[in-house]
Amino acid sequence: MKFRGKIIDIACLNHFTRVITTISKLTKTCVLRLTPDNLFFILSEKVANGGVSMWCELSQANFFDEYQMEGVTPEDNEICLEVAPENLSRALKTVQNAKALKLKLTKKHCPCLTLAADLPTLSAVSRAVTHDVPVDVIPRKLWHEFKEPHMPDFDVSIYLPPLKTIKNVVDRMKNLSNFLVLEANMSGEMNLKIETDLVSVTTHFKDLGNPPWDDGSQRDAEAMAQARLDIRRLQQFLTGQQVNPSKALCNLVHHRLLHLILLHEDVSLQYFIPTVA
Structure with missing residues (x-):
């Protein structure tokens, strides 16, 4: 199970930051679902029990200059992570002027989304910032809870x-x-x-x-x-x-x-x- 991505375009980075900030205002925790073509941020409370739900879909090609992932198996080529979007939003706000941002799924003291950025500097010495955002890996048996919601039969x-x-x-x-x-x-x-x-x-x-x-x-x-x-x-x-x-x-x-x-x-x-x- 591997994931790495790289954003070079500063407009894409700022747009990505705005999306994450929006999500952080809506929920304390959500599921980040990674597939070869898309990223999904999912909140799946039971609406029948009074909870809200959210489904946010991003096309990775419109944000990432490089994007590689390997899912659990070739047949189940996706990764599901539970993440606190506020932590991700804070990390992104510190690297908004980065020349490049790399995201990678890593194993530190726990699974993490590691953000590594090259920041601009007035000297010849490069300045790098790294953030490790803890995540929980969601097992395959629970993935069925995080599928796209059906369009309601609206009036x-x-x-x-x-x-x-x-x-x-x-x-x-x-x-x-x-x-x-x-x-x-x-x-x-x-x-x-x-x-x-x-x-x-x-x-x-x-x-x-x-x-x-x-x-x-x-x-x-x-x-x-x-x-x-x-x-x-x-x-x-x-x-x-x-x-x-x-x-x-x-x-x-x-x-x-x-x-x-x-x-x-x-x-x-x-x-x-x-x-x-």
Whole structure:
């Protein structure tokens, strides 16, 4: 079982750092799944039990100048590691101006992802920084828990307004209630609502557009599907987001689930937030 990769392009390194930082804001631990073509960061809490889930997919060719891996066996050519993304994020932030960054799976006092960077210097003496980020190797028998989640059988799918705009609204609403209702329809309309004994507040969005999924259903385009959410879950997602997606959308399973999708040319991030009663 081997893994090594090298990033030379500083723009790729900074983009990789932003993705890891986003993930670190969403979860304390996650699974890093390495395959010959992709890296996946996976959080697999049981949504049915009130937990959130995450699936972030990166194409290695868009980040790494060199990338080599050997999985557990030729038939099971992948590696699954449990990692604390905050540790990885801190290490990456110290090497953002590196001339090159090498990542390698190593065995020190425990399995580690070792980051080695050549930093720029004003003298002829090179300056190198190394970080060892501890990881746990996940055995093959548990891999089935970390497969790509199925697209939910949603009632409404809609493009989101600018995430910064949503964040500003949610930040204000959090001061008034612990819960928020997000509702949307297939006519490009979305509302964010809070209702308490003392106050009722709604923010309306129109003309957002709906993704062209062709699922063969004949839904009423004006009918609202809604999800009542713990506002802290949504705020956590919006606060940590640094991927700068080219498209952002959400799918709603009425009274059950909010499925958020951020799409970048070389990154996709899915985040699942269950509803609360």
